[in-house]
Amino acid sequence: MANQEFEPRIVAFFCNWCTYTAADLAGVSRMKYASNIRIIRLMCSGRVDPQFVMDAFARGADGVLIGGCHPGDCHYISGNYKCLRRYHMLERMMADLGVEKDRLRLEWISASEGDKVKRVVNEMVEQVRALGPLDLPGRFADWDAEMRELDEKVQREHDGACEAHAAKETQS
Amino acid sequence: MTDKPKVAFYWCASCGGCEESTVDLAEAILDVAKLVDIVFWPVAIDAKKKDVEAMADGSIAVSLINGAIRTSEQEEMVRLLRRKSGLVIAYGSCAQSGGIPALANQFTREQIMRVVYEECPTVDNPNKVHPQETYVDTDGIGVTLPGFRNIVRSLDQVIDVDYALPGCPPTPKLLAEALQAILEGKLPPKGTVLAPDVAQCDTCPRKDTKPQDVSYLEFKRPHWTDMDPEKCFLAQGIVCMGPATRSGCESQCISGNMPCTGCFGPTSRVRDQGAKIISSICSSVASEESDQIKSVLSGIPDPIGTFYRYGLSKCLLRGRVDTAVTTSQSQEARK
Numbered sequence: 001m002a003n004q005e006f007e008p009r010i011v012a013f014f015c016n017w018c019t020y021t022a023a024d025l026a027g028v029s030r031m032k033y034a035s036n037i038r039i040i041r042l043m044c045s046g047r048v049d050p051q052f053v054m055d056a057f058a059r060g061a062d063g064v065l066i067g068g069c070h071p072g073d074c075h076y077i078s079g080n081y082k083c084l085r086r087y088h089m090l091e092r093m094m095a096d097l098g099v100e101k102d103r104l105r106l107e108w109i110s111a112s113e114g115d116k117v118k119r120v121v122n123e124m125v126e127q128v129r130a131l132g133p134l135d136l137p138g139r140f141a142d143w144d145a146e147m148r149e150l151d152e153k154v155q156r157e158h159d160g161a162c163e164a165h166a167a168k169e170t171q172s
Numbered sequence: 173m174t175d176k177p178k179v180a181f182y183w184c185a186s187c188g189g190c191e192e193s194t195v196d197l198a199e200a201i202l203d204v205a206k207l208v209d210i211v212f213w214p215v216a217i218d219a220k221k222k223d224v225e226a227m228a229d230g231s232i233a234v235s236l237i238n239g240a241i242r243t244s245e246q247e248e249m250v251r252l253l254r255r256k257s258g259l260v261i262a263y264g265s266c267a268q269s270g271g272i273p274a275l276a277n278q279f280t281r282e283q284i285m286r287v288v289y290e291e292c293p294t295v296d297n298p299n300k301v302h303p304q305e306t307y308v309d310t311d312g313i314g315v316t317l318p319g320f321r322n323i324v325r326s327l328d329q330v331i332d333v334d335y336a337l338p339g340c341p342p343t344p345k346l347l348a349e350a351l352q353a354i355l356e357g358k359l360p361p362k363g364t365v366l367a368p369d370v371a372q373c374d375t376c377p378r379k380d381t382k383p384q385d386v387s388y389l390e391f392k393r394p395h396w397t398d399m400d401p402e403k404c405f406l407a408q409g410i411v412c413m414g415p416a417t418r419s420g421c422e423s424q425c426i427s428g429n430m431p432c433t434g435c436f437g438p439t440s441r442v443r444d445q446g447a448k449i450i451s452s453i454c455s456s457v458a459s460e461e462s463d464q465i466k467s468v469l470s471g472i473p474d475p476i477g478t479f480y481r482y483g484l485s486k487c488l489l490r491g492r493v494d495t496a497v498t499t500s501q502s503q504e505a506r507k
Contacts (some may be wrong), residue, residue, distance in 0.1 A: 051448060051451070051488070053447075055444075058488040071460065084465065085455050085456075085457045086450055088466050089472075090450060093446070097487075097491070098493045098495065146322055150248060154251075
């Protein structure tokens with residue numbers, strides 16, 4: 001299928017203290033992982049507003065990965081728990097809105113787990129690649145194409161009226 | 173005809189409650205009628221589409237349009253009113269954000285037609301007849317029905333909208349204030365929602381009983397719960413949309429001892445009301461373990477219907493995204 005050429009775009013929200021540092025470690029350790037993720041650094045996974053996740057999807061992300069500190073390790077004590085609770089509701093909501101489960105993922109990755117960043121990212125890229133593009137901007141454009149039919153009909157009627165009018169003019 | 177400003181009302185996919193709320197102006201409607209000419213209002217006065225077509229472009233001072241947009245007829249009418257009007261106000265939740273009709277965005281057009289014309293227990297339709305947009309009878313006389321669109325749209329997803337009056341329905345007070353502002357020419361910037369820009373909690377009569385830290389061990393459902401008439405609903409473990417909803421409704425539901433269901437939409441700082449309420453409510457679940465969190469959250473059986481009750485059209489995802497659309501145009505657009 002076309003999925004051979006499809007390169008998923010995955011938006012990753014990583015917390016400053018653990019997962020982002022781990023991604024940094026993966027980098028300085030010269031580990032190679034798929035280049036399909038765009039990392040956005042936040043101070044805490046508790047800062048991941050569900051609006052960010054939905055907006056990422058709505059603007060064309062094929063997947064969203066959230067990375068935070070392991071339970072008990074949050075720099076702000078409880079931010080990762082807040083993230084976990086929101087994630088469980090968001091998971092259900094995304095399913096209800098028809099977004100496949102594998103497109104949204106939450107992982108706890110500590111600052112020393114550069115190899116886990118590599119494993120999680122590679123895994124997720126393959127899963128999303130198998131799902132194919134989500135392409136919400138394209139789907140929204142599809143939905144709105146039906147409104148063009150009316151536009152064109154109105155334009156045709158207008159053109160017809162103009163022509164009739166012009167014909168009358170020339171006759172007289 | 174006088175040179176009083178002209179006003180039009182129109183009704184799309186809605187229940188009629190918005191029209192009712194206009195009548196709820198009661199005797200104040202006489203003052204309004206003194207100041208404006210109502211030129212088009214299908215529910216109350218006899219003026220036809222052709223009468224609107226005959227008006228000069230921009231000659232209606234303001235059109236108040238309620239209801240979501242589901243059919244081609246509604247699309248056509250609101251486009252006509254847009255052309256003829258100086259200002260267009262999206263009146264009520266349905267016009268502002270899709271309202272209850274937009275909950276249908278969880279299903280495809282085919283699913284809806286099948287349920288309504290075949291599967292509904294009160295339907296007797298052995299030949300599975302569905303309505304068609306065009307039909308030509310044996311005498312060669314053709315009749316048409318408006319097209320039923322794939323999704324429900326808010327008014328501003330179809331035409332340019334100047335202001336929104338939120339609510340299901342908007343209060344007579346907000347309508348009176350809006351009309352006053354228009355008549356006096358004291359108009360806020362385009363795009364403004366004509367209601368206070370603070371959260372419902374801020375003006376809630378139970379504000380003082382809202383604890384600093386709420387923590388949920390379970391979510392209770394209103395119809396199974398003996399609700400305290402004084403205490404914050406969230407503190408009682410009942411889902412209340414107050415934190416993610418705009419104020420201005422005069423706390424009518426709260427005063428009736430029912431939690432806020434979110435009809436005024438979000439404040440200007442929030443883009444997605446449902447996502448925002450998850451952020452607020454779900455983060456306060458007491459547990460730190462996945463299984464327990466899921467079990468507490470299962471007390472909210474229908475998140476879409478609860479969090480997007482009045483605004484699925486305005487959800488960032490606009491509805492269920494894996495529904496296939498069926499128009500010849502869309503297939504062409506894909507190519």
